[in-house]
Amino acid sequence: MSPHAVSIRMTALADLSDTEIELLQAMPQLPRRRAGQNLLSRAGHEQPPQMLIAAWASYQRLLSDGRRQIIDFILPGEGVGSLTHDPQSSSLAIALTSVVTVDASGLVRAVADRPNLVPGLAHAMRLMSRADSARLHDQVVRLGRQTAYERLLHLLLDLHHRLDAVGLVVDNSFALPVTQEMLADTLGLSAVHMNRTLQQARKDGLFEMAAGSVTLRKIELMQSLADWTPAVSSFKGVKVKHLAV
Amino acid sequence: MSPHAVSIRMTALADLSDTEIELLQAMPQLPRRRAGQNLLSRAGHEQPPQMLIAAWASYQRLLSDGRRQIIDFILPGEGVGSLTHDPQSSSLAIALTSVVTVDASGLVRAVADRPNLVPGLAHAMRLMSRADSARLHDQVVRLGRQTAYERLLHLLLDLHHRLDAVGLVVDNSFALPVTQEMLADTLGLSAVHMNRTLQQARKDGLFEMAAGSVTLRKIELMQSLADWTPAVSSFKGVKVKHLAV
DNA sequence: CGCTGCGTTGAATCCTATCAACGCTCGTGG
DNA sequence: CCACGAGCGTTGATAGGATTCAACGCAGCG
Numbered sequence: 001m002s003p004h005a006v007s008i009r010m011t012a013l014a015d016l017s018d019t020e021i022e023l024l025q026a027m028p029q030l031p032r033r034r035a036g037q038n039l040l041s042r043a044g045h046e047q048p049p050q051m052l053i054a055a056w057a058s059y060q061r062l063l064s065d066g067r068r069q070i071i072d073f074i075l076p077g078e079g080v081g082s083l084t085h086d087p088q089s090s091s092l093a094i095a096l097t098s099v100v101t102v103d104a105s106g107l108v109r110a111v112a113d114r115p116n117l118v119p120g121l122a123h124a125m126r127l128m129s130r131a132d133s134a135r136l137h138d139q140v141v142r143l144g145r146q147t148a149y150e151r152l153l154h155l156l157l158d159l160h161h162r163l164d165a166v167g168l169v170v171d172n173s174f175a176l177p178v179t180q181e182m183l184a185d186t187l188g189l190s191a192v193h194m195n196r197t198l199q200q201a202r203k204d205g206l207f208e209m210a211a212g213s214v215t216l217r218k219i220e221l222m223q224s225l226a227d228w229t230p231a232v233s234s235f236k237g238v239k240v241k242h243l244a245v
Numbered sequence: 246m247s248p249h250a251v252s253i254r255m256t257a258l259a260d261l262s263d264t265e266i267e268l269l270q271a272m273p274q275l276p277r278r279r280a281g282q283n284l285l286s287r288a289g290h291e292q293p294p295q296m297l298i299a300a301w302a303s304y305q306r307l308l309s310d311g312r313r314q315i316i317d318f319i320l321p322g323e324g325v326g327s328l329t330h331d332p333q334s335s336s337l338a339i340a341l342t343s344v345v346t347v348d349a350s351g352l353v354r355a356v357a358d359r360p361n362l363v364p365g366l367a368h369a370m371r372l373m374s375r376a377d378s379a380r381l382h383d384q385v386v387r388l389g390r391q392t393a394y395e396r397l398l399h400l401l402l403d404l405h406h407r408l409d410a411v412g413l414v415v416d417n418s419f420a421l422p423v424t425q426e427m428l429a430d431t432l433g434l435s436a437v438h439m440n441r442t443l444q445q446a447r448k449d450g451l452f453e454m455a456a457g458s459v460t461l462r463k464i465e466l467m468q469s470l471a472d473w474t475p476a477v478s479s480f481k482g483v484k485v486k487h488l489a490v
Numbered sequence: 491c492g493c494t495g496c497g498t499t500g501a502a503t504c505c506t507a508t509c510a511a512c513g514c515t516c517g518t519g520g
Numbered sequence: 521c522c523a524c525g526a527g528c529g530t531t532g533a534t535a536g537g538a539t540t541c542a543a544c545g546c547a548g549c550g
Contacts, residue, residue: 061386063472069389071382089375090474091382112360112367122357129374130334136381137316137336141306143388144314144433148538179496188389190539195498227308229335393506424528435507440530491550498545508535513528520523 005166006051006102009077012165013124020120023110027051027102039080039093039101049108050101051079056177057095060185070186072135073159073178077166079104079128097177134231143188146226148197151187153226156207160216161230173215250411251296251347254322257410258372261365268355268363272296272347284325284338284346294353295346296324301422302344304336305430315431317380318404322411324349324373342422379476388433391471393442396432398471401452405461406475418460 007024010016016024030050033039039057040047057074071091074080080093080101107121115122138158142151163174184194202208206222208215216222223229252269255261261269275295278284284302285292302319316336319325325338325346352366360367383403387396408419423431429439447453451467453460461467468474 059382061382063386063390065472067390069386071385089379089382089476091379115357115360133378133381134334134336136378136385137304137306137334140316140381140384140388141308141314143385144430145308145312181496185389192498192540193538199498227310231334426528437508437530438506444530493549496546499543502540504539506537509533511531513530515528518524
């Protein structure tokens with residue numbers, strides 16, 4: 001079995017013992033869910049906390065008149081439910097593409113009950129939880145105080161950074177399986193304005209987009225334009241080269 | 246010693262044993278900090294995780310060109326640092342008024358090391374952590390998909406609800422020790438537009454404001470206008486009447 | 491082949507920001 | 521005691537970014 005995104009991310013965050021790694025690899029894979037489905041409820045039944053192996057999901061919320069806000073993306077190796085998310089919250093965890101997850105109940109329980117037996121995992125979970133909230137802070141700043149153009153660059157830099165952590169960036173290029181309308185719902189814009197902002201940024205040579213993938217061209221310029229700084233999250237410094245998906 | 250906001254909030258979230266309550270009450274009080282100071286760093290030294298006893302604080306972030314975004318308010322009984330917040334994050338924890346906190350290191354350590362010895366506290370901390378992230382989700386939705394008017398009502402309802410949980414609301418009225426400019430920086434608006442939005446809402450009879458306090462007048466109307474629903478956070482249902490501050 | 495989802499474009503409108511100025515209150519110091 | 525300044529709330533006028541409405545091209549697909 002090839003190392004999946006979860007163990008890549010976790011081992012990048014903390015030193016894990018053999019038993020901890022075993023615990024990770026023992027997480028049972030759940031049936032594949034299709035785009036649009038709620039990861040936290042299946043046929044009315046609440047689902048366990050999970051971690052994403054492949055593909056994208058999102059937290060989102062709907063207003064009563066149909067407006068939608070995508071709150072955060074959930075990328076390979078990241079977690080859904082529990083620990084940081086209330087399953088009965090009004091935020092939905094929606095698959096954006098066809099999605100494979102593993103059941104993380106065992107992991108969550110081990111960390112909650114006997115943190116001393118799994119110190120590495122406990123630490124990694126804490127870091128992931130902090131990263132979750134740091135990302136939400138970022139999102140609030142984008143929406144509250146940045147222009148459409150800045151929001152876009154900032155988000156792309158964020159995704160780049162997160163995907164890089166699990167080896168899903170090659171030559172500054174990564175998959176972006178998301179429609180312009182979803183980006184708009186993420187960045188608090190209309191789809192029309194999203195389109196125009198994208199065009200402007202491409203015309204400015206900051207990045208290229210084609211067939212569901214992006215290639216960043218002027219990262220440092222983007223960073224200064226968007227006031228983006230890499231999260232100081234305490235990575236061990238492990239650098240992952242490849243990932244078989 | 247009168248029951249302080251922290252124990253009120255914690256006991257409202259979970260059944261606590263006597264030793265757990267003792268642990269709460271044993272938290273040492275830290276020296277009072279004045280408005281504007283960073284709760285998580287003092288003369289360059291990192292501060293321990295804390296819980297607010299009285300007054301208001303906020304998480305905020307500054308952009309390099311001076312724009313400011315207030316990300317979340319921290320109210321009496323709520324926590325700062327660790328567990329949900331990375332002390333080295335780029336978000337600052339700034340006191341909005343003169344502030345008294347207690348050192349929650351012991352609490353955090355007890356929950357992290359031996360959760361089984363303090364199951365009530367562990368549960369309460371989990372719920373608080375979930376509430377933190379639910380609030381951030383709310384804030385994202387406000388900024389991303391609501392109008393200035395809706396944002397204002399939604400925020401006021403939120404504050405009302407949170408302050409009510411620690412007995413700081415009397416007759417739908419509560420202290421709001423915050424300038425219009427701070428509200429603007431919270432809701433992603435300019436100070437001028439904040440002022441006009443406030444005037445409009447007051448003229449509409451939704452609430453009154455005077456000398457640092459608000460009185461909500463048409464709560465149900467506000468709720469439907471702002472698409473606000475109370476957090477489903479699993480309160481035990483304990484209802485606190487008064488709080489000596 | 492027609493339909494549907496997605497990206498694109500143009501025009502008009504509106505919400506919100508910006509700039510500028512003024513009144514008020516309060517604390518300080520002459 | 522009054523002048524002065526700072527902080528805060530308020531108002532008017534103007535500009536601009538973003539939305540809305542509408543329409544069209546295109547590719548994929550049953």
